[in-house]
Amino acid sequence: MPRAGGSYVKAALRKFAPYTPGLQPAEEEGWVKLNTNESPWPPSPRVIQALRSGVGENLRLYPDPLSRGARSAIARHHGVGEDQVALGNGADELIELCFRAFTGKGQAVALLQPTYPVYEPVAAVHECRVSRHPYTADHTLPESFAADEAPLKFVANPNSPTGTWLDRQAVLEVVNGSSGVVALDEAYVDFAPEERTDLIRNGHENLLAIRTFSKSYALAGMRLGYALGTPELIAALNLVKDSYNVNRLGAVAAVAAIEDGEYHDALVEFVLQQRKALTAGLRARGFEVLPSAANFVFCRPPASHRAADMAAALSERQVLVRHYQQEPVSGWLRITVGTSEQHEALLRTLEEIVR
Ligand SMILES: Cc1ncc(COP(=O)(O)O)c(C=O)c1O
Known part of the structure; x- marks a missing residue:
């Protein structure tokens, strides 16, 4: 990758670390995408x-x-x-x-x-x-x-x-x-x-x-x-x-x-139900899950599993979750609330990894 701006970029940006968005795969097909807190439903x-x-x-x-x-x-x-x-x-x-x-x-x-x-x-x-x-x-x-x-x-x-x-x-x-x-x-x-x-x-x-x-x-x-x-x-x-x-x-x-308030409210209700299910599913597999007020959960893998390795292993199997290197959150994963099918795929893949 070329260095942005070369010597022309302003001095304040010479050591600039940009925000890195969650991966958006070029082909949507085949991925279980739970990394960027998008909606599990399409728009109204x-x-x-x-x-x-x-x-x-x-x-x-x-x-x-x-x-x-x-x-x-x-x-x-x-x-x-x-x-x-x-x-x-x-x-x-x-x-x-x-x-x-x-x-x-x-x-x-x-x-x-x-x-x-x-x-x-x-x-x-x-x-x-x-x-x-x-x-x-x-x-x-x-x-x-x-x-x-x-x-x-x-x-x-x-x-x-x-x-x-x-x-x-x-x-x-x-x-x-x-x-x-x-x-x-x-x-x-x-x-x-x-x-x-x-x-x-x-x-x-x-x-x-x-x-x-x-x-x-x-x-x-x-x-x-x-x-x-x-x-x-x-x-x-x-x-x-x-x-x-x-x-x-x-x-x-x-x-x-x-x-379209009716559609919006139904979508929110769906996410709240699914959040409960995802939280329970992760806890049952030994994860610590913080109570969430959002459309994602923040969780820590069972002891002896590193969050970074787990995110990488999931990604190799086409399941995307979000991991941040920075402290104090590097031991945790952020997982978007999805559909039941997406949750099943996630939990099945996690079981393969932790086995
Ligand atoms: C806390 C917070 N604020 C703002 C945004 C950005 O939202 P938008 O997609 O509207 O730019 C996000 C997106 O994930 C977010 O997590």
């Missing part, structure tokens, strides 16, 4: 239909730069104003927009550890200083986090890769104790015990919630995410975004998806 038939109808001659025209149709559908769904919604090319883009809008070169971003591994490389691109706060042993927030004076901090809740869930009081303590913006990354919140959009409706001036259509709406391939917050925070994101960050078909899919 209403979404597919809307997308088909959306393919037409008007694709020659740029989309509405403010995606007003989609923002207003999302706003209706959550009972907030249209000016409280920003749309992006996946939640990942909204995360990046937070760096553009709220912190900068030499300034800080406060992160928890372990957390979603995308924040660190984005911080490096923006030449931000990272202040790191390890979670407590029982996965609650350290006191130092709320007190950190960084202009921007991220809290993934439910967290990834652990799947753990912070109670309302803990979230409020961070929001109320922080002088800067708290970006509450709620990519997995639809699988959690409680819906918390009321925190946005209550108008905390420094709170931004980030959501995605990739998980509970089964639209990872469309790249759609959104942020909810006060009109001032949303205006800041819109100020720094690229003009046409959501394409015409993406906006069409967002409206159809958010309006």
Whole structure:
């Protein structure tokens, strides 16, 4: 592989370690894919239909730069104003927009550890200083986090890769104790015990919630995410975004998806049932499994089996799960909740490996 940019790349990126996404095999056929927390179900038939109808001659025209149709559908769904919604090319883009809008070169971003591994490389691109706060042993927030004076901090809740869930009081303590913006990354919140959009409706001036259509709406391939917050925070994101960050078909899919609540709720219910089954299946085979509030489980293989070796052995047999080399999670595997057939294939293959 050539060295990115050779000698032209800016000095801050000479030792840059990018985020490595989970493997997307070129051929989908034949793989049991439980590595990137995609939906086990396809998107709603209403979404597919809307997308088909959306393919037409008007694709020659740029989309509405403010995606007003989609923002207003999302706003209706959550009972907030249209000016409280920003749309992006996946939640990942909204995360990046937070760096553009709220912190900068030499300034800080406060992160928890372990957390979603995308924040660190984005911080490096923006030449931000990272202040790191390890979670407590029982996965609650350290006191130092709320007190950190960084202009921007991220809290993934439910967290990834652990799947753990912070109670309302803990979230409020961070929001109320922080002088800067708290970006509450709620990519997995639809699988959690409680819906918390009321925190946005209550108008905390420094709170931004980030959501995605990739998980509970089964639209990872469309790249759609959104942020909810006060009109001032949303205006800041819109100020720094690229003009046409959501394409015409993406906006069409967002409206159809958010309006098909029945399909969404059925999908979430299916995942919750399957999460229970997967947790039980893994525990029965000697794995330690953390209670999960997300569409994946975080588990530790039985003693004498290394997580890295197990992920590699599974992958050789075309079963993909996620393993991170970094501490404190290198002894664990993150496994997406799938269909019963996928779980059976996973558990059967695990038995072959541990035999
Ligand atoms: C915590 C967290 N935030 C954000 C994202 C990104 O979501 P999107 O696919 O909308 O970019 C993910 C994706 O896995 C995630 O785990």
